[in-house]
Amino acid sequence: MEPKTVRRGDTQGSATARHIESSHPLNALVAGTVVLTLDGAIPVEFLSPGDRVITRDSGTAILRALHRSRIRTKLVAIRAGTLGNSRPGSDAILPAQQEILVRDWRAKALFGASCALVPAERLADGEFIREIGTREVDLVELRFDAPHILYADGLELAAAAAESISA
Numbered sequence: 001m002e003p004k005t006v007r008r009g010d011t012q013g014s015a016t017a018r019h020i021e022s023s024h025p026l027n028a029l030v031a032g033t034v035v036l037t038l039d040g041a042i043p044v045e046f047l048s049p050g051d052r053v054i055t056r057d058s059g060t061a062i063l064r065a066l067h068r069s070r071i072r073t074k075l076v077a078i079r080a081g082t083l084g085n086s087r088p089g090s091d092a093i094l095p096a097q098q099e100i101l102v103r104d105w106r107a108k109a110l111f112g113a114s115c116a117l118v119p120a121e122r123l124a125d126g127e128f129i130r131e132i133g134t135r136e137v138d139l140v141e142l143r144f145d146a147p148h149i150l151y152a153d154g155l156e157l158a159a160a161a162a163e164s165i166s167a
Contacts, residue, residue, distance in 0.1 A: 026073065026095045026096075026097035026098060026139075027097075027098055027099055027141065027157070027158045027159055027160050028067075028069075028095055028098065028139040028140060028141035028142075029044045029094070029098070029139065029140050029141075029142070029152055029157070030044075030075075030093050030094065030095070030137050030138070030139060031043070031044065031045045031137070031138035031139070031140060032044070032045070033092070033094075033140075033152050033153050034152065034153055035047060035053060035142075035150060035151070035152045036053070036054040036150070036151040036152070037051055037052060037053050037054060038052040038053075038054065038060060039051070039052075044140045044142070044152070045068075045138070045140055047063055047066060047140070047142065048063070048066070049063055049064060049065055049066065050062060050063065051063045053142070053144075053148075053150055053159075054150070054151055055148040055149055055150055055151075056101065056148075056149035056150075056151065056156055057148055057149050058146075058148060061144045061145070061146075061148050062144070062145070063142055063143070063144060064143050064144055064145060064162040065143040065162050066140055066141065066142060066143065067140070067141040067143065068138065068139070068140050068141075069138075069139050069141075070136060070137070070138050070139070071136065071137070071139060072134055072135065072136045073095050073096065073097075073134060073135070073137065073139070074095070074096035074097075074121065074131065074133070074134050075093055075094065075095060075096060075131070075132050075133065075134070075135055075137065076093070076094050076095075076096050076098075076120040076121055076123075076124060076129060076130065076131055076132065077091060077092070077093050077129070077130050077132045078091065078092045078093075078094065078120070078123075078128070078129050078155070079091055079127075079128045079129070080092075082128040082129060083100075083102070083104065083106075083155065084104060086154055087154045087155060088153045088154035088155050089153065089154040090153065090154075092153040092154075092155060093132070093137075094120045094155075094157075095120070095137075095139065096119065096120055096121035096131065097119045097120070097121065098119065098120050098157060098158070099117045099118060099119055099120075099157065099158035100117070100118055100119075100120055100123065100155055100156065100157055100158075101115060101116075101117055101149050101156035101157070101158070102115060102116050102117075102118055102123070103115040103156070106123065110122075110123075117158055141159075141160065142159045142160075143159070143160055143161065143162035144159060144160070144161060144162060145161060145162060146161050147159065147160055147161050
């Protein structure tokens with residue numbers, strides 16, 4: 001089951017988000033990214049299965065699993081305040097394929113929808129949102145019972161379901 005804000009489909013007059021296809025989404029967070037939980041704002045690397053994470057689509061979701069890895073991947077830097085008032089609250093770095101929920105003029109102008117789930121690299125403008133090259137980073141992928149939109153570093157970011165991880 002997909003959350004209401006992540007549904008693929010018709011964007012003509014629809015309030016649901018359009019899912020902009022990417023070659024292979026890498027919905028994982030760079031170590032140091034702060035995630036909102038019921039216990040407060042916590043760096044992603046300190047989360048554990050069972051933590052209750054605040055989500056846009058369901059209020060809260062129980063974290064079922066984490067997958068930690070150190071990989072070389074293309075990164076995108078987003079300047080503080082670029083995607084709205086305090087969004088993000090400070091400069092943020094994301095994997096280029098990390099999907100961001102965009103709910104402002106960009107969604108309408110770029111994707112013809114009121115909101116869209118878009119890989120970070122598709123938003124790059126070279127000034128406020130920049131591709132910063134390929135680097136080796138520690139990533140943490142959060143897995144839930146269903147896909148969700150998390151609040152991380154003041155951004156609304158996609159997270160995957162735990163279907164490939166045994167409980």
